[in-house]
Amino acid sequence: MTKEPKFDCIGKNSGKSPVNNIPPLDLTQQYQQIQTEVEQSVLEVLSSGRYIGGATVANFEQQFADYIGTTHSISCNSGTDALYLTLRALNIGPGDEVITTPFTFIATAEVLSLAGATPVFVDIDESFNLDVNQVEAAITPKTKAIIPVHLFGRPVPMTQLMAIATAHNLYVIEDCAQATGATWNNQRIGSIGHVGCFSFFPTKNLGACGDGGAVTTNDPAIAAQIRMLKEHGSKVRYVHDEVGVNSRLDALQAAILSIKLRHLDAWNQGRALVAARYHQLLQPLNDIIAPPETPGGQTVWNQYTIRVRIEGQTDASVRDHLRGQLQERGISSMVYYPLPLHLQPVFASLGYQPGHLPAAERAADEVLSLPMFPELTLDQQQQVVYGLKDCLLAKAAVGFLRS
Numbered sequence: 001m002t003k004e005p006k007f008d009c010i011g012k013n014s015g016k017s018p019v020n021n022i023p024p025l026d027l028t029q030q031y032q033q034i035q036t037e038v039e040q041s042v043l044e045v046l047s048s049g050r051y052i053g054g055a056t057v058a059n060f061e062q063q064f065a066d067y068i069g070t071t072h073s074i075s076c077n078s079g080t081d082a083l084y085l086t087l088r089a090l091n092i093g094p095g096d097e098v099i100t101t102p103f104t105f106i107a108t109a110e111v112l113s114l115a116g117a118t119p120v121f122v123d124i125d126e127s128f129n130l131d132v133n134q135v136e137a138a139i140t141p142k143t144k145a146i147i148p149v150h151l152f153g154r155p156v157p158m159t160q161l162m163a164i165a166t167a168h169n170l171y172v173i174e175d176c177a178q179a180t181g182a183t184w185n186n187q188r189i190g191s192i193g194h195v196g197c198f199s200f201f202p203t204k205n206l207g208a209c210g211d212g213g214a215v216t217t218n219d220p221a222i223a224a225q226i227r228m229l230k231e232h233g234s235k236v237r238y239v240h241d242e243v244g245v246n247s248r249l250d251a252l253q254a255a256i257l258s259i260k261l262r263h264l265d266a267w268n269q270g271r272a273l274v275a276a277r278y279h280q281l282l283q284p285l286n287d288i289i290a291p292p293e294t295p296g297g298q299t300v301w302n303q304y305t306i307r308v309r310i311e312g313q314t315d316a317s318v319r320d321h322l323r324g325q326l327q328e329r330g331i332s333s334m335v336y337y338p339l340p341l342h343l344q345p346v347f348a349s350l351g352y353q354p355g356h357l358p359a360a361e362r363a364a365d366e367v368l369s370l371p372m373f374p375e376l377t378l379d380q381q382q383q384v385v386y387g388l389k390d391c392l393l394a395k396a397a398v399g400f401l402r403s
């Protein structure tokens with residue numbers, strides 16, 4: 001029988017229609033800050049007649065490589081393509097195993113199947129990232145690479161991971177989709193592994209006004225291979241060495257990204273301030289676990305993700321009900337991710353069962369991402385936390401958990 005959550009909000013706003021709408025993310029405020037610059041450069045591209053490739057794209061690639069601290073940056077159509085092109089360039093395919101996290105967006109592992117390789121999922125730690133201490137035990141003679149995902153903007157401990165990879169002669173492909181600008185040991189993520197893969201999906205820290213992605217690397221041979229594969233497997237026009245794809249960042253997106261890149265550090269600092277305020281505001285709430293600090297690295301807070309653990313207990317239906325109660329007050333929140341990848345239907349043939357990766361499964365039942373964007377005000381954050389507090393104060397919630 002399905003348990004019907006019984007708890008309800010109490011407090012001054014209980015049962016009332018929302019007083020305010022607080023979105024998970026508001027891109028319109030960011031746009032207003034850069035509107036003049038963006039519109040001018042978009043018009044320049046439009047009147048140039050050069051919509052694909054050309055100087056605008058090349059300039060952005062150079063600026064992005066300089067920002068990340070690599071010698072090469074190759075733009076492409078999406079973060080998914082960045083990962084797929086990398087696997088192809090590294091000759092990772094049938095018969096190869098790649099170690100990654102089960103707690104990430106589907107694209108991280110989907111590309112492995114697309115390339116014909118086998119994902120090997122290793123559990124996460126309290127930070128939601130791959131538990132680096134468990135990686136070595138998952139290495140087999142078939143292992144070719146590790147894909148750490150810097151989830152929610154938090155860097156994976158790269159020093160330890162690189163030492164393991166070097167000892168076993170494995171590639172490290174950093175999935176940096178959610179962490180543009182984050183650092184580990186004062187080095188930008190995306191410049192530490194053999195390859196970094198970035199997404200410029202609009203919700204990312206550096207987001208385009210459409211799809212986009214990039215690969216960063218210090219290895220000229222890998223860079224050349226990716227460039228060839230993204231252009232239909234061609235180095236010389238109309239001569240095709242391999243089966244490639246069409247994966248281009250268009251000039252309009254490149255022009256917009258060049259402008260946004262100049263603001264990225266300031267926006268990431270804004271996110272850090274929002275995160276620091278959440279830490280403080282959430283402290284009195286016993287049933288909420290704030291995301292942990294990152295010793296050794298700098299997080300860029302693509303998401304601010306809490307754990308809901310009422311009286312120490314994990315229950316996805318309570319978390320989901322709490323989310324619904326917040327929504328009734330006009331406070332948006334998101335669940336990234338409700339089902340870990342090892343239990344996704346698409347990966348059923350890999351043979352994982354519930355209980356195999358308990359930390360990821362528990363995270364899936366506990367996580368709640370609160371509104372997070374640089375322009376979020378203290379007043380809005382207070383409303384979010386007061387809303388949470390009111391809902392959690394409801395004694396019926398505890399009754400539900402004990403029933």
Ligand SMILES: Cc1ncc(COP(=O)(O)O)c(C=O)c1O
Pocket residue numbers: 077078079080081104105107108149175177178198199200201211212213
């Ligand atoms: C961790 C992670 N990897 C890869 C991707 C894929 O990026 P894109 O949507 O640009 O294909 C995303 C996008 O959401 C992501 O969050």
